[in-house]
Amino acid sequence: MMLSRYAISPFTNPASVEVWDTWFRWREHGVLRDASIETTWQRVSAALSAVEGKDPVRWSRCFFEAQASWRLLLDERILGSAGTPLAEWPDDPVALLNVARFVMAPLTSQASFAFDAFQEMASLAMRAVDNALLSRSGVEQGLAQARIGLVGMGDGLALLGKRYDSPAGRVMAGSIARAFAQGCLQANVRLARDRGTSCAPDDTSLAAARARDMPRDLLADIARRGLRHTHPTAITSQPQLALLANAVTDAIDPLDAAEQAATVRAAGSRSMRPEGYAFALARRGGCEGSAAIVLRESTHIPVAAQIDLRGAVQPWIDRPIEYPVRVSREPDTRAATHWQRLASAYHLGNLRWSHA
Numbered sequence: 291m292m293l294s295r296y297a298i299s300p301f302t303n304p305a306s307v308e309v310w311d312t313w314f315r316w317r318e319h320g321v322l323r324d325a326s327i328e329t330t331w332q333r334v335s336a337a338l339s340a341v342e343g344k345d346p347v348r349w350s351r352c353f354f355e356a357q358a359s360w361r362l363l364l365d366e367r368i369l370g371s372a373g374t375p376l377a378e379w380p381d382d383p384v385a386l387l388n389v390a391r392f393v394m395a396p397l398t399s400q401a402s403f404a405f406d407a408f409q410e411m412a413s414l415a416m417r418a419v420d421n422a423l424l425s426r427s428g429v430e431q432g433l434a435q436a437r438i439g440l441v442g443m444g445d446g447l448a449l450l451g452k453r454y455d456s457p458a459g460r461v462m463a464g465s466i467a468r469a470f471a472q473g474c475l476q477a478n479v480r481l482a483r484d485r486g487t488s489c490a491p492d493d494t495s496l497a498a499a500r501a502r503d504m505p506r507d508l509l510a511d512i513a514r515r516g517l518r519h520t521h522p523t524a525i526t527s528q529p530q531l532a533l534l535a536n537a538v539t540d541a542i543d544p545l546d547a548a549e550q551a552a553t554v555r556a557a558g559s560r561s562m563r564p565e566g567y568a569f570a571l572a573r574r575g576g577c578e579g580s581a582a583i584v585l586r587e588s589t590h591i592p593v594a595a596q597i598d599l600r601g602a603v604q605p606w607i608d609r610p611i612e613y614p615v616r617v618s619r620e621p622d623t624r625a626a627t628h629w630q631r632l633a634s635a636y637h638l639g640n641l642r643w644s645h646a
Contacts, residue, residue: 300327300358302574303536305564310534314369323374331357333373334364341424349421352414361391361411363441363531368422379426382435385415386531389446389466390538390567396449397572397581403450403462405469412438412473413480420481420518437524438474440467441532443603444539444546445568448588451581454544455595460602463542467606471502474523479511481518488518495520502606521608527644537564541613542603544591545569593617593629601636610639617643 301307314330316323324330335353339346356362363386371378392404392411419436443463444454452459495517499509525541532540539545545566565573572585593615600611620643621629633641 300360301536302570303564303567306534306536309530313366313530314534316370316374318374328358330369334369337372337377337425338364338368338418338421341421349417353418356411356414359391360388360535361407362386362415362418363388363528363535364418365422366528366530372425377425379422381423381426382437383419383422384437384439384526384528385419386439386441386528387411387415387470388442388535388538389440390442390449391535393446393449397451397568397575397577397585399451399580401450401581403446403466405465408466409469409473409476412470413477416474416477416481416519416522419522420485424485436519436522437526438470438522439525439528440470440542441528441535441540442538442567443542443599444544444588445566448545448568448585449571451584453584454588454591454599460599463599464602464606467603468502471523471606472504472508475499475504475508475512478517478519478522479508479515482515483511485518487516488520498608523607524609525603525607525611525613527613533564536567537570538567542600542611543616544596544599545585545588546590546616590618591616593621593625594632597629597632597636597638597641600633600638604636604638610637612639612642614642614644617645619645 299307301310310327310330314324316330316333324333331354332350335350335357338353339350342349353362357364365380365384367378367380368383387408389408392408394400394402394404415438416436419438423436443466446466447454447459447462450462452462496509496512499512527541529540532538545568568585568588572582577585596615604611615629626641630641633639
């Protein structure tokens, strides 16, 4: 399960190596403990699976392979400390699905999205945060704080040949979000069956699932068993994890020139300017025709288009998407008021701004 699985490094971005080495690589009393990123993943996977009552080795392998494929990214605090004497098990653990890594035949006319695998990974992400909470206390408390989110949406759409600011891009983003919601809900009910509920069956949970047109058998399970977690899906900004995963776009942000110009400053080390994941993939593998056009036109996306895509995703997410929107400069009062009205129509919450 270790180094022999890779012919080349899992890193394709030098800045990502520095992020891992600086923030997530275990050192103890000046001694290097994580020989490679695979060692980090193995350390975290073994710690997460330790609470499994049945077949912990299998679950450790699942967590390892999900991380090693860059499809699942676990909480920064867990990555940095799980399996060490100073393990930190937060009461609000985060797990992210990397949308970009589920695109098959990227940047080609045959590009497609692996919806089934994505949905299964959403279920595994839910189990990972549940295990983290059990590792924290050994008792059932604070389960409502689990957060499952997304990263790499901008890259994923570009690799599929979908413009971020197009109807096709919004439809695809909504379809991805629906698979995400269903995978998380399936695991939520399954965990309630196997480990107990943190909330009794109620009309609110059923109404939300019905509004999302979830399968009938899943609705029946919610009515019968309740849920393990309340409102677990939340899309929040996680720039450090996005950069670790070979510089994919943060959360559901579009590609942007700022992605290529982001500066990483490790304490006492050089600054690096990473190339975004989709751009690097295109450079290495070649990109022509319509795919090249989409990639080229996927930067500098207007605020209104960013809000529209968030609006396409929001119906499938439990909590309002309200992390900062990228802007080139602080909007004036008139523009901010207009964009807030648009965001409110999508139930996105209060807008905040991030200067690209």
